[in-house]
Amino acid sequence: MDFDFEKYKTQGIKVNYYYICKRKLWLYDKGICFEKNFDRVLQGKILHKNAFQREEHKDMLIDEMIKIDIVSADHIKEIKISSKMKNPDIMQLLYYLFYLKQLGISKKGTINYVKEKKVVEVELTEEDEKEIKSALINIRQILMMKKPPEIKKLPYCKKCAYYEFCYAKEVD
Numbered sequence: 001m002d003f004d005f006e007k008y009k010t011q012g013i014k015v016n017y018y019y020i021c022k023r024k025l026w027l028y029d030k031g032i033c034f035e036k037n038f039d040r041v042l043q044g045k046i047l048h049k050n051a052f053q054r055e056e057h058k059d060m061l062i063d064e065m066i067k068i069d070i071v072s073a074d075h076i077k078e079i080k081i082s083s084k085m086k087n088p089d090i091m092q093l094l095y096y097l098f099y100l101k102q103l104g105i106s107k108k109g110t111i112n113y114v115k116e117k118k119v120v121e122v123e124l125t126e127e128d129e130k131e132i133k134s135a136l137i138n139i140r141q142i143l144m145m146k147k148p149p150e151i152k153k154l155p156y157c158k159k160c161a162y163y164e165f166c167y168a169k170e171v172d
């Protein structure tokens with residue numbers, strides 16, 4: 001069955017959030033956002049501004065939809081502070097590789113974890129493509145929900161920008 005990419009394509013951050021927490025994805029999509037004042041988000045923005053300053057092709061915006069940190073001849077690179085959210089980071093990068101493939105561009109990817117001075121290599125496989133398609137369909141369904149998904153206690157909730165919002169509601 002053909003996959004209607006135009007119908008399902010979305011921002012990279014939403015793919016990342018899908019793998020972190022479905023509720024976070026929904027809240028972010030609805031503009032309920034505490035992240036701009038959140039220390040860790042600010043830290044990430046400063047990191048992006050300062051990292052890899054000599055790279056020519058930084059923050060490449062494609063289709064007003066995805067923004068890739070660095071694009072080189074055969075790789076795309078994402079810069080992250082730490083590998084605490086490694087799986088969501090990898091899925092976001094795989095999504096970018098998948099997105100580029102839909103445009104007829106084939107590349108590999110790396111994630112550069114600055115604090116740990118670690119580089120993770122990522123290559124898109126057929127299995128990954130199936131996973132990405134399924135995630136995009138699920139993301140669309142989640143974003144069409146009238147209410148946010150229920151709170152699911154996750155090990156990183158206390159470090160999430162939505163923590164007070166989620167748990168204050170729960171106490172009510």
Ligand code: SF4
Binds near residue numbers: 020022152156158161
């Ligand atoms: S606090 Fe936990 S449940 Fe709430 S959005 Fe963040 S990760 Fe999801």
